[in-house]
Amino acid sequence: MTAFRSSTGAHPRSDPRERLMGGLLLGCTALAVASAAAVIGALGLETVRFFADVPLSRFLADLAWTPSAEEPGFGILPLLAGTAQIAWGATVMALPVALVLAVFLEFYAGKRTASVMNAAVAALSSVPAVVYGYFALNFVTPALKGVWPGLEAFNGISACLVVGLMILPTIVVLSREALGAVPRSVLRQAVALGATRERAVLRLALPAAWLGVLGSVVLAMTRAVGETMIVTLAAGNPTGVSWNPLEGVRTLTSFLAQASMGDLAPGSIEYGACFAVAAVLLLLTFGMHALGRALVSRGQADAPGGSRS
């Protein structure tokens, strides 16, 4: 690969077409990098301004996030707690179903079943978040109310359920990729040595793929952390922190959506607060995505007969 890149002999730098195309592609890359830098820079700039007004210690230690109140609270912890509740809740709902489905589709399902389920998973992954939000508010919450009459109109459990449904395809698709990366020859050898199919799947394929599966879960959680519409529509906008799933939850993302519905005056403290929250969200999802990708690629490299050999 390196040799191909550095072999300059085969493409004369004097050829104008070569230079034009190389320049164009480099220009595209420069544009992409510039737009990324602009996004990060814009968030960073306003966040720095915000921290000129609000000390970092209050941001980390205040126990309320009420930037527009009479006596404002600027603690990020309540929002982080809400985001953690939704992300964990959704993962706990989605993981068992998604993992079983991935193993089933990869090793057991017949061709017809697999193609139907693939289509269903693809359909679930292309439903827009705002439609999921509608579903959560107008169907899941009323349905759950039949089970728990004490359920509030805006609650965490319905948001968790529907966010879980939304991240299910991510876990299924990526876990299947990880399971599929385990060489079939290894599994066949195990069966030839007397292991049953179940043993090969549960004791060999699943442990070999577990880093990739873990990576898929981390990537799915990243999506849950960033999910905005479902949480804004179904989980409400309470200012307090509650660990009761029957009550409302406010997350980093739903604060942003709620705040932007009012008129944000540039330069105001609420405006700066939005950028600070967005910066936290950027750092959090960036880090989680990096971790998830690292796990997925480590999983591929670690698989027996994987790309490391």
Place this chain on the structure above:
Amino acid sequence: MSAPARSRETHRVRRWLRALGGVAAGITLAALCMLAVVMLLNAGRGPDAGISAHSGLLAAVAGTLWLAILTAAIAVPVGVGAAVYLEEYAPRTRAWRFLASVLANLAGVPPVVYGIAGLALFVRGMGLGPSILAGGLTLGVLTVPRVIANSRRALASVPESLRWNALALGATRWQVVREQVLRAAAAGIVKGCSAALVRAVGAAAPLLIIGAASFTTFAPVSPSDPLTSLPTQIFAWTARPQAGFPALAAGASVTLLFVMALIGLVLWDIRRRHGEARR
């Protein structure tokens, strides 16, 4: 363990695994069906006559089509170009690897964050206001890293030997890329772009942040008109508790899914025709 006991155990395990798999598949299918039935039933109820006179979807549909075109025009050339450069041209130095990984991980940053950045950059910084153009730029910027990630995956799956063989036959670097690599990766790239674009068309959060109008009296005819789109319209109607609005929101949702399916169909046709042209 004696042989019969063991075989009985594996039979039990196998039955359990199959049953569990069936249950998981059933849950997934049931959820999808419920989603479809709820949307269609609510949409079928129709809004009250009093609201419906003021709640047409033409403006929102036109806004969404404008946004789809703008997003594609920005994200596809920039994203695919950058992906080709990063996979085929960029030297494997630490600096390039760092840039590539930053771009890769920006694909995991949620759309709301881009909405806040778009508010500062396009709505206020460039003075575009909450216009279709500001929305298209925001969606474009958020889609670029996703297009890069998907296209790079397609390019990386092209066998290295293809490049070497073409080089050995005297092709220049761009000839290798155009005649071999891009041809082999074309289907994957178009698929990756479609997935990223369909996501962008369904995104409501960033448009809401930069200030999409929830009530418009005319359909946007140019990119400088006020921002309106189907997803933000669905959000606005869903968030209103008054009777009649849920039905409106459901109708708009069905319309949005229809528009997305239409866009998907166009992209699928491009993919199919390209595949035929290759053979």
